[in-house]
Amino acid sequence: xxxxxxxxxxxxxxxxxxxxxxxxxxxxxxxxxxxxxxxxxxxxxxxxxxxxxxxxxxxxxxxxxxxxxxxxxxxxxxxxxxxxxxxxxxxxxxxxxxxxxxxxxxxxxxxxxxxxxxxxxxxxxxxxxxxxxxxxxxxxxxxxxxxxxxxxxxxxxxxxxxxxxxxxxxxxxxxxxxxxxxxxxxxxxxxxxxxxxxxxxxxxxxxxxxxxxxxxxxxxxxxxxxxxxxxxxxxxxxxxxxxxxxxxxxxxxxxxxxxxxxxxxxxxxxxxxxxxxxxxxxxxxxxxxxxxxxxxxxxxxxxxxxxxxxxxxxxx
Amino acid sequence: xxxxxxxxxxxxxxxxxxxxxxxxxxxxxxxxxxxxxxxxxxxxxxxxxxxxxxxxxxxxxxxxxxxxxxxxxxxxxxxxxxxxxxxxxxxxxxxxxxxxxxxxxxxxxxxxxxxxxxxxxxxxxxxxxxxxxxxxxxxxxxxxxxxxxxxxxxxxxxxxxxxxxxxxxxxxxxxxxxxxxxxxxxxxxxxxxxxxxxxxxxxxxxxxxxxxxxxxxxxxxxxxxxxxxxxxxxxxxxxxxxxxxxxxxxxxxxxxxxxxxxxxxxxxxxxxxxxxxxxxxxxxxxxxxxxxxxxxxxxxxxxxxxxxxxxxxxxxxxxxxxxxxxxxxxxxxxxxxxxxxxxxxxxxxxxxxxxxxxxxxxxxxxxxxxxxxxxxxxxxxxxxxxxxxxxxxxxxxxxxxxxxxxxxxxxxxxxxxxxxxxxxxxxxxxxxxxxxxxxxxxxxxxxxxxxxxxxxxxxxxxxxxxxxxxxxxxxxxxxxxxxxxxxxxxxxxxxxxxxxxxxxxxxxxxxxxxxxxxxxxxxxxxxxxxxxxxxxxxxxxxxxxxxxxxxxxxxxxxxxxxxxxxxxxxxxxxxxxxxxxxxxxxxxxxxxxxxxxxxxxxxxxxxxxxxxxxxxxxxxxxxxxxxxxxxxxxxxxxxxxxxxxxxxxxxxxxxxxxxxxxxxxxxxxxxxx
Numbered sequence: 001x002x003x004x005x006x007x008x009x010x011x012x013x014x015x016x017x018x019x020x021x022x023x024x025x026x027x028x029x030x031x032x033x034x035x036x037x038x039x040x041x042x043x044x045x046x047x048x049x050x051x052x053x054x055x056x057x058x059x060x061x062x063x064x065x066x067x068x069x070x071x072x073x074x075x076x077x078x079x080x081x082x083x084x085x086x087x088x089x090x091x092x093x094x095x096x097x098x099x100x101x102x103x104x105x106x107x108x109x110x111x112x113x114x115x116x117x118x119x120x121x122x123x124x125x126x127x128x129x130x131x132x133x134x135x136x137x138x139x140x141x142x143x144x145x146x147x148x149x150x151x152x153x154x155x156x157x158x159x160x161x162x163x164x165x166x167x168x169x170x171x172x173x174x175x176x177x178x179x180x181x182x183x184x185x186x187x188x189x190x191x192x193x194x195x196x197x198x199x200x201x202x203x204x205x206x207x208x209x210x211x212x213x214x215x216x217x218x219x220x221x222x223x224x225x226x227x228x229x230x231x232x233x234x235x236x237x238x239x240x241x242x243x244x245x246x247x248x249x250x251x252x253x254x255x256x257x258x259x260x261x262x263x264x265x266x267x268x269x270x271x272x273x274x275x276x277x278x279x280x281x282x283x284x285x286x287x288x289x290x291x292x293x294x295x296x297x298x299x300x301x302x303x304x305x306x307x308x309x310x311x312x313x314x315x316x
Numbered sequence: 317x318x319x320x321x322x323x324x325x326x327x328x329x330x331x332x333x334x335x336x337x338x339x340x341x342x343x344x345x346x347x348x349x350x351x352x353x354x355x356x357x358x359x360x361x362x363x364x365x366x367x368x369x370x371x372x373x374x375x376x377x378x379x380x381x382x383x384x385x386x387x388x389x390x391x392x393x394x395x396x397x398x399x400x401x402x403x404x405x406x407x408x409x410x411x412x413x414x415x416x417x418x419x420x421x422x423x424x425x426x427x428x429x430x431x432x433x434x435x436x437x438x439x440x441x442x443x444x445x446x447x448x449x450x451x452x453x454x455x456x457x458x459x460x461x462x463x464x465x466x467x468x469x470x471x472x473x474x475x476x477x478x479x480x481x482x483x484x485x486x487x488x489x490x491x492x493x494x495x496x497x498x499x500x501x502x503x504x505x506x507x508x509x510x511x512x513x514x515x516x517x518x519x520x521x522x523x524x525x526x527x528x529x530x531x532x533x534x535x536x537x538x539x540x541x542x543x544x545x546x547x548x549x550x551x552x553x554x555x556x557x558x559x560x561x562x563x564x565x566x567x568x569x570x571x572x573x574x575x576x577x578x579x580x581x582x583x584x585x586x587x588x589x590x591x592x593x594x595x596x597x598x599x600x601x602x603x604x605x606x607x608x609x610x611x612x613x614x615x616x617x618x619x620x621x622x623x624x625x626x627x628x629x630x631x632x633x634x635x636x637x638x639x640x641x642x643x644x645x646x647x648x649x650x651x652x653x654x655x656x657x658x659x660x661x662x663x664x665x666x667x668x669x670x671x672x673x674x675x676x677x678x679x680x681x682x683x684x685x686x687x688x689x690x691x692x693x694x695x696x697x698x699x700x701x702x703x704x705x706x707x708x709x710x711x712x713x714x715x716x717x718x719x720x721x722x723x724x725x726x727x728x729x730x731x732x733x734x735x736x737x738x739x740x741x742x743x744x745x746x747x748x749x750x751x752x753x754x755x756x757x758x759x760x761x762x763x764x765x766x767x768x769x770x771x772x773x774x775x776x777x778x779x780x781x782x783x784x785x786x787x788x789x790x791x792x793x794x795x796x797x798x799x800x801x802x803x804x805x806x807x808x809x810x811x812x813x814x815x816x817x818x819x820x821x822x823x824x825x826x827x828x829x830x831x832x833x834x835x836x837x838x839x840x841x842x843x844x845x846x847x848x849x850x851x852x853x854x855x856x857x858x859x860x861x862x863x864x865x866x867x868x869x870x871x872x873x874x875x876x877x878x879x880x881x882x883x884x885x886x887x888x889x890x891x892x893x894x895x896x897x898x899x900x901x902x903x904x905x906x907x908x909x910x911x912x913x914x915x916x917x918x919x920x921x922x923x924x925x926x927x928x929x930x931x932x933x934x935x936x937x938x939x940x941x942x943x944x945x946x947x948x949x950x951x952x953x954x955x956x957x958x959x960x961x962x963x964x965x966x967x968x969x970x971x972x973x974x975x976x977x978x979x980x981x982x983x984x985x986x987x988x989x
Contacts, residue, residue: 053863054871057874058874058875059873059876060877060878060879061875061876061878062772064693066770073852073856075856076855077852079855083851084851094847096833096843097844097847097848098844098848099841099843101726102722105712105718106852109713112710112712112758112762116762118766119766119897120766120771121771121878122689122771122772123878123886123891124890127897131899134759134763134897134901135901138609138756138758139904140755141752141754141755142749142755144751145725146744146747148729149728152841153730156730158841159840159841217879220874222863222871226863291900292900292903295904306744310740310741
């Protein structure tokens with residue numbers, strides 16, 4: 001563990017926290033432009049957060065520790081993820097702490113705390129959101145882990161730094177069918193996990209269609225700020241994870257030192273912003289799927305992941 | 317001088333004392349005396365098992381104890397692993413049982429109480445059996461006493477008797493399968509001691525027959541689909557401390573039997589055996605968790621989750637055998653270690669969950685999640701303990717279930733060059749099964765905790781719940797502490813686990829090492845549950861500080877009413893229930909679960925268009941039970957109906973049977989001799 005690695009990890013965390021609301025702002029702005037609106041600007045989510053953070057959180061009648069702890073745990077797990085995943089540098093001192101399975105587990109843990117908080121409120125909305133979110137989570141899991149299999153089988157390790165380093169040293173690996181299929185499968189997963197269209201609509205407040213928003217209906221003030229921040233952080237982290245796994249160029253290698261860090265930051269911002277613009281642009285053209293059509297989408301992504309594993313074995 | 321011999325002798329003495337106490341002691345003191353004896357048996361087992369795991373060896377031959385064959389006992393690290401797990405569960409569950417019995421709860425009859433220590437001793441000694449006859453006697457003793465315990469509350473609920481029938485039938489079928497398999501084996505080996513069986517030279521076909529028979533027998537005890545049907549009934553209907561013992565300790569012996577016979581005695585065998593085990597395990601895991609996800613009865617949910625976890629254990633065993641026969645001994649050892657560790661972790665969290673469910677049942681009188689809720693303010697300690705168990709069962713970090721599932725996944729995601737197309741197809745599918753199982757387990761335990769314990773009470777019984785007495789909380793606290801220890805310091809088990817695996821594969825191995833973070837032999841992946849927890853806690857603490865700083869002042873939380881769309885305060889009936897929570901999953905898996913709904917509309921007599929009453933019924937039946945067992949039961953019934961035709965009460969007919977029977981036999985004897 002050296003100083004440069006620590007600085008790299010700290011930079012990752014700071015960048016994700018500071019950049020996540022901007023990414024959401026960017027995606028909203030892209031939508032606004034494409035829909036012919038002026039938009040509120042990229043900094044609007046940060047202004048919302050500042051406003052919310054100054055307001056007192058609410059404790060609805062009958063809620064307890066599950067409701068109080070969920071926003072903190074949600075942000076906490078997201079912070080740990082931001083530190084563990086090699087977004088800027090593969091030399092994270094925390095790399096041996098959590099491999100890809102643990103990363104998936106931590107993501108699920110965050111979702112679970114929020115679902116429990118939603119059930120704790122004892123309202124119909126809370127239960128509805130929790131139930132739907134858990135259904136999606138359960139169906140997403142096989143795709144993620146099979147895609148992990150496809151990515152880790154050739155590397156011989158599920159540690160993220162190892163996978164990213166191998167890809168950095170062997171760029172052609174990205175163009176292999178296994179890698180492309182796994183990427184396609186993971187994109188669907190990311191869309192489902194972060195509650196974007198066509199699985200969930202982050203802009204909706206129509207009761208019958210919402211998933212994520214239904215769960216956080218009772219939050220207010222700084223609690224709501226934390227939940228919103230965590231949601232945008234998870235989006236940034238997952239998009240960052242996609243770029244780290246499939247287009248890792250720019251990420252500082254283990255021996256690169258501090259000089260490579262600014263370049264890594266620039267590369268990360270460019271890649272994630274580009275992904276965000278694409279995602280935001282695509283969202284303009286598609287509608288939300290019916291809830292019971294979502295499993296079909298996820299089953300499709302699972303088939304892609306399974307094909308990725310099969311091709312990694314048979315075409316290697 | 318080993319401690320194993322005296323501790324195992326103590327087990328026998330305590331079992332005798334326990335039976336004596338059950339018969340002699342007055343009703344009030346009975347549960348306490350018997351519980352203390354059973355807890356003592358558990359502690360003795362824990363000591364003996366730990367001693368065996370630390371490398372002590374024990375062998376004993378008691379020819380006088382059993383006519384003809386005699387009793388042979390031995391404890392190696394593999395047996396020690398299971399004895400230690402069983403001992404720990406028994407000790408905690410017996411302590412819990414002492415508290416549970418207060419205030420007229422639980423079984424207090426002489427017969428039931430006398431069966432408890434005998435069951436505990438038999439359960440503990442099964443992994444210490446070193447000959448076929450000893451194993452069979454102990455196995456049957458365990459089966460019979462457990463049947464008595466399951467039937468303890470048969471006077472209060474008719475469902476108990478039904479569960480007893482199912483259990484009795486399937487456990488006997490399983491016993492017959494084991495008996496056939498092992499006697500076939502022993503006959504060809506020429507001796508019934510395990511040492512001679514190990515050295516026996518059998519033809520591959522015969523080995524296959526023995527393995528399939530034994531797998532069927534042990535699989536029925538572990539609740540593998542399609543032999544699982546007894547499990548959700550029996551584990552749900554048994555008194556809660558007994559449920560914990562059955563679900564956390566007894567089912568493990570199914571896995572023990574397959575490891576002992578398949579790996580140790582038969583020495584690995586062919587690949588199709590283990591692909592069969594892998595398939596059975598995968599199907600059980602998926603089917604079990606799907607049923608658990610849609611169950612609304614708390615104990616039934618936990619019982620189906622046992623089917624799931626045993627499925628995962630068998631999936632691990634199947635993977636281990638497949639790797640071993642594909643020339644990947646390191647992965648085989650890892651998969652076996654994952655299976656053994658999952659046995660231990662499952663025992664920890666399942667005992668905790670069943671005891672917590674027992675506390676809920678004792679406090680509210682219901683196991684129906686749709687009628688529970690609001691227990692967090694009323695039973696705060698039980699809620700926390702259940703949450704600790706649920707974290708383990710959902711296989712999320714930093715729970716203990718996550719550690720063993722992580723090991724299992726690590727063993728599955730590696731390419732076996734010599735495995736060929738079969739492993740290349742089987743392993744990704746196995747990973748997908750484990751993943752879907754894990755995802756559904758998360759949904760299941762969010763439901764159990766969120767609907768059962770949080771929110772507002774859905775019935776008066778739940779609203780009147782009171783916290784459990786200290787003895788029960790202490791027992792659950794011990795189990796929770798064990799779960800936390802297992803979750804955070806799994807590397808500490810490395811040497812013991814390696815020894816247990818080494819005995820099974822007959823070669824010394826090191827599978828698990830490391831201090832704070834977990835290192836595997838031969839695989840570059842690492843993970844540290846303790847550091848994950850520390851990192852999350854640090855992040856949460858930092859987050860609290862930052863929020864306070866951002867606000868610039870200390871903000872007080874406001875108490876507000878729930879948002880009600882302006883329609884007045886929402887009632888408790890407006891909450892999501894367990895059934896409604898599981899409805900999307902039920903709909904997604906409609907083809908597998910085949911739920912039954914029945915809508916009965918009764919109109920007024922005056923007009924068919926005026927509805928007087930609508931009755932709606934929905935249930936998710938066990939499809940395997942309907943498909944496999946209904947025809948068998950119907951056939952048995954038809955066969956039974958032949959009885960009255962043959963025996964219609966006419967004395968002449970019975971005399972004729974006797975006459976023709978005797979003359980027929982004489983004729984046969986005359987012809988054959």
